[in-house]
Amino acid sequence: MENRNFENLNLNEDVLKAIQHMGFETPSAIQEKSIPVVLEGADVIAQAQTGTGKTLAFGAPVISSLCDKDNRRGVKALILTPTRELALQIKEELKRLSKYSKTKVLPVYGGESIERQIKDIKNGVDIVVGTPGRILDHINRRTLKLGGIDFLVLDEADEMLNMGFIEDIETIMASTPEEKQTMLFSATMPEPIKNLALNYMKDDVEHIAILKKSLTVDKIAQNYFAVKNKDKLEALCRIIDLEEPESAIIFCRTKKGVDELVEAMQSKGYNVEGMHGDMSQNQRINTLKKFKKATLNFLVATDVAARGIDVENISHVINYDIPQDAESYVHRIGRTGRADKEGTAYSLVTPREISSIRQIEKITKSKIKKKELPSLEDILEKKYDNLLNDITSKIGEKKYEKFMPMVKTLEQNFDLSEVSAALMEMLFSKDMSFEYTNDKLEADVPVRLFLSVGRKDSINVKSLLTFIQDTASVKKHEIGDIDILDKFTFMDISSNTAEKIINKCSGKKLNRRKVNIEIAKSKK
Structure with a gap:
């Protein structure tokens, strides 16, 4: 193949x-x-x-x-x-x-x-x-x-x-x-x-x-962030600015997507280059050399272009676009967590792609946890801490003598606390690679409900839908995927409808069997 x-x-x-x-x-x-x-x-x-x-x-x-x-x-x-x-x-x-x-x-x-x-x-x-x-x-x-x-x-x-x-x-x-x-x-x-x-x-x-391959993802912490497609760039920048990975591969689905993301990230000050099939062999070799030598922090690539990449110290893999199948997902995230080191894999997932994440979980027999995107306050706090650490380190090195005359001049006209605050603001602004918004970026995703009835209770999708719709006055379009197992059932439901179903339907009887409903802790 x-x-x-x-x-x-x-x-x-x-x-x-x-x-x-x-x-x-x-x-x-x-x-x-x-x-x-x-x-x-x-x-x-x-x-x-x-x-x-x-x-x-x-x-x-x-x-x-x-x-x-x-x-x-x-x-x-x-x-x-x-x-x-x-x-x-x-x-x-x-x-x-x-x-x-x-x-x-x-x-x-x-x-x-x-x-x-x-x-x-x-x-x-x-x-x-x-x-x-x-x-x-x-x-x-x-x-x-x-x-x-x-x-x-x-x-x-x-x-x-x-x-x-x-x-x-x-x-x-x-x-x-x-x-x-x-x-x-x-x-x-x-x-x-x-x-x-x-x-x-x-x-x-x-x-x-197609024989089932053993698709394992040991030693890799897997998380996804639910975002709208238009908010992906800011979400990515927030993640990078908080986590500060030294070396990360970011996957895009298309060559055009690679070019656009590289241009956007470079305009924000990130040390990033791209790799895809339309680039010359020399371009790809030079980019890969820089990435291996850690003179390049971020590599944005398509699946095919990334095949020849063999770099040991990749701390993060980020799926800017999720792949078309579970095997590609495993190949992507397998580039981190090598040589007995733990790795981190993040995926930016739009609401319509949540079902794809669940399919990947099912095939890889692993859990991809939903994680909240870093808030503006989280990132500001991180930047403040970094700046304080840098200043403390410089004071300890005592290599600032040549700037003392400038400080004396400023001291004659301003309070030194004001001078310090102004300098910190200048340094802080320079370090901020992205102009963040205060908008809530998280997209609304379906909630997964656990129901204590299954096939052995003689229920099917039709009877379950009728029960939920009649008991909780829920419209059919608000109900997502239904997974009926032998003894219990999982159901995806819009987050603003989940509480209503739990309150109205839990404790009621379906086919003479009492139904208990709660938010699913995990999908077995």
């Missing part, structure tokens, strides 16, 4: 341009194996974990194929997902992949106006991404016709099985033409999923399995 890139995978030029614009230079394992097979027209069963780049693995070849076909009207591809949140994530990814083509993508899920969805479908759409319940509703209303689709994708099929959607899926699949191309992606392959493939997929279906 080291020598492979997207240009070798026979994708349409418009899709390749979009992938380059997204900043992805090298395909992940599932992408490298799936894309050529899908482009050849084969049915695919792919077993791969969430967070490995699956959306691009099926999205890129589907859009590429649609670009190369005729422009007939009507839905040409259907993608089924277990949750509204995943449907929206996939829609956003497909929208980015369609940047240079005319492919139209529509998300379809419950909790939104079905009349608006009907209108959007009538106006013309190429790809529909939706949850089984709402897709089936459209089929029954005859507002979504699947008789002419070329592609059917089942993403996270095992999760749809766990959520009780298997019968809906079979009904939907029966409404599609036999000659379509079908792709099934699933982390596990339980018997009902195998039967689904047996009954509805071609005999010569291609099987792809």
Whole structure:
């Protein structure tokens, strides 16, 4: 895979341009194996974990194929997902992949106006991404016709099985033409999923399995900061000014992102340079030499450019942009915490990326803790302490004799305490590398709730949603991902709604079982 890139995978030029614009230079394992097979027209069963780049693995070849076909009207591809949140994530990814083509993508899920969805479908759409319940509703209303689709994708099929959607899926699949191309992606392959493939997929279906690698991140303290995209630069500067790392790699998703961040940081006075594939070999070698010799404090890089970096004393890795998959995340942060030293990894995460952080936690079996961004007061206190230490050190060295005549002159006209304060203000202002705002930078992120009921209590997503909505008068769009396990459940909820659900629903009965709800301490 080291020598492979997207240009070798026979994708349409418009899709390749979009992938380059997204900043992805090298395909992940599932992408490298799936894309050529899908482009050849084969049915695919792919077993791969969430967070490995699956959306691009099926999205890129589907859009590429649609670009190369005729422009007939009507839905040409259907993608089924277990949750509204995943449907929206996939829609956003497909929208980015369609940047240079005319492919139209529509998300379809419950909790939104079905009349608006009907209108959007009538106006013309190429790809529909939706949850089984709402897709089936459209089929029954005859507002979504699947008789002419070329592609059917089942993403996270095992999760749809766990959520009780298997019968809906079979009904939907029966409404599609036999000659379509079908792709099934699933982390596990339980018997009902195998039967689904047996009954509805071609005999010569291609099987792809991405083996789970041991992705360990020992000796690395992992934290994330929740920020809005527009506040990332100030957040980064606050972190650096408080932590004062001597050597740190900062990762950006795109080459353009590297150039823009380097320029912004240099304008603030940081000792920083960038590294990416468009730079000459000599440029990269010289930059790396400076970084290894510690004459350069900060290196901003893309994933591919950073591959050859082997530096022992990197104290911090900062993900200015989070990577596309867990494996890339582990490769990034593994550059700190080497040679039996502890390292620190920080990620700047926008609200829509919180689910990606949870996926990385799940795959790496590690905890990425949310941390509060340093406040203006925290940084000022740090700067004051540093300045006092520097002044104390200079007094101890007694190397200030040549400045004594100047002090005597100032003493004749001013109080020495005022002179000292003015000099400290000058030094302090020079040391401040960033003009901070007093705005609260933290973005609102979902709260994770723990519920004391699970699959063994005969609950599913539908019954749980009904219980929460009816008991707490909560709207469906306020509820995020739901993870139902055997004996308990995790639910993501907007922070301003969490307390209401706890107060209204905790202690009430669902399926004759008392439900206790609290803020989840950690996700097991």
